[in-house]
Amino acid sequence: MSITYLEAIREAQAKLLRDDERVFIYGQDVGGTFGGAFKATKGLAKEFPGRVLNTPISEDAMVGTAIGAAMHGMRPIVEMQFADFSSTALNQILNNAGTHYWRTDVPIPITVRLPSGGTKGSGPFHSQSMESIYAHYPGLIVMTPATVEDAYTMLIEAVAIDDPVIYCEHKYLYYHLKAEKLPTEGLPTGKARIAREGRDLTIATYSAMLHEALAVAEQLASEGFEIEVVDLRSVKPLDTNTVLASVARTGRLLCVGESFPWGSATAEIIARVTAEGFHLLDAAPQRMNAKDTPIPYHPNLWSVHRPNAKEIARKARALLRE
Amino acid sequence: MVVASILRLSGHGEHDDASYVTDEIKREPFARDCLKVTEHTIVDLKLVDTETLAEWRRDAATQVDVAISTAQKEAAPEGDEEDWCAISTRDLVDSLE
Numbered sequence: 001m002s003i004t005y006l007e008a009i010r011e012a013q014a015k016l017l018r019d020d021e022r023v024f025i026y027g028q029d030v031g032g033t034f035g036g037a038f039k040a041t042k043g044l045a046k047e048f049p050g051r052v053l054n055t056p057i058s059e060d061a062m063v064g065t066a067i068g069a070a071m072h073g074m075r076p077i078v079e080m081q082f083a084d085f086s087s088t089a090l091n092q093i094l095n096n097a098g099t100h101y102w103r104t105d106v107p108i109p110i111t112v113r114l115p116s117g118g119t120k121g122s123g124p125f126h127s128q129s130m131e132s133i134y135a136h137y138p139g140l141i142v143m144t145p146a147t148v149e150d151a152y153t154m155l156i157e158a159v160a161i162d163d164p165v166i167y168c169e170h171k172y173l174y175y176h177l178k179a180e181k182l183p184t185e186g187l188p189t190g191k192a193r194i195a196r197e198g199r200d201l202t203i204a205t206y207s208a209m210l211h212e213a214l215a216v217a218e219q220l221a222s223e224g225f226e227i228e229v230v231d232l233r234s235v236k237p238l239d240t241n242t243v244l245a246s247v248a249r250t251g252r253l254l255c256v257g258e259s260f261p262w263g264s265a266t267a268e269i270i271a272r273v274t275a276e277g278f279h280l281l282d283a284a285p286q287r288m289n290a291k292d293t294p295i296p297y298h299p300n301l302w303s304v305h306r307p308n309a310k311e312i313a314r315k316a317r318a319l320l321r322e
Numbered sequence: 323m324v325v326a327s328i329l330r331l332s333g334h335g336e337h338d339d340a341s342y343v344t345d346e347i348k349r350e351p352f353a354r355d356c357l358k359v360t361e362h363t364i365v366d367l368k369l370v371d372t373e374t375l376a377e378w379r380r381d382a383a384t385q386v387d388v389a390i391s392t393a394q395k396e397a398a399p400e401g402d403e404e405d406w407c408a409i410s411t412r413d414l415v416d417s418l419e
Contacts, residue, residue: 034342056325292416293408296399304401 006174012155024051027079059089083114084128097164098139107162117170124294129259134166135236141165142236146210148179153186170208192239198228202246205256206232215309235265251282261289283322329353
């Protein structure tokens, strides 16, 4: 038996609904027989009557309603059809959910699931990676699971956290990742994982880019280089200590993310490592992000718009030569 | 709060056959095809005749076919030939690599 990243998300929600009567799922077409745009809630409406609820096509209203429910003791999970659409709910997420605890001492335990990242032919409005925007604002936790195991355990932990959690699930990983079984426990939120050990260069990354980085590490191993790959798991909180410890071993740092470059999580990592670990670096730290344009439809353009293994390898080789 | 119930009369794209829209739903008042309603209204009000309406439809279909044909004849774009510029004031592009 194997389970996909997408199935792990569904199973996590089933467990949450089973274990905690405060949990409900709220989103467009998540209920009924449709089960959500990607089927992440398939069958849950029937299994848990009255707790998997369809919403109007208004992301703003969805999050606003969830905030109200959370204030009154519920643990809502809001499903956005695509991360890109959450921009129409920014006011509720950033200005209401994100500020509420600081203003009132009343936390807002909502989880907003964002189907994130690009796939071929999805274009500018169905491909975005918005983790850096949400990490920029105070009051939010931003998770970026890259494995089936993390997809499962981190979603369960997201709902348990008393604060708003932005859960960025990568659409490319939905069907491409499989695991033999679901874990019973995972690393705590805010703790990065060494996905591959090495001594020549650290690649710090998250979400789908982890798998591009691991492919590069495998490729460069055949050229005699040992690449250490750090899976950040969440970009807020950001486990700077694990990155610094890795850079202490390798002396070189390449940060890779799929979001747009300005103000990205990769920029934050480099700022922190430069400020706190400048003495550890043997070369200027580098980063790679998507290009600073909207995300193209055409597969030829899309494939070079975001970082890919070929370009990451090119950048890594240049950094190793310095 | 005002809730408007409307119906998308076809699927979201080639991947969506709209099989979740049942015949029962299609009989609901909100499931009326607004284009057909408009056509009936135009004819009832004698604004144009049915032949003119049919001509408008043929013209619209031709324009769509021409647009698809044009797009399909164009060469596929290549990343190294793209200038990756998202703004029209190109001297203000803040290049990031």
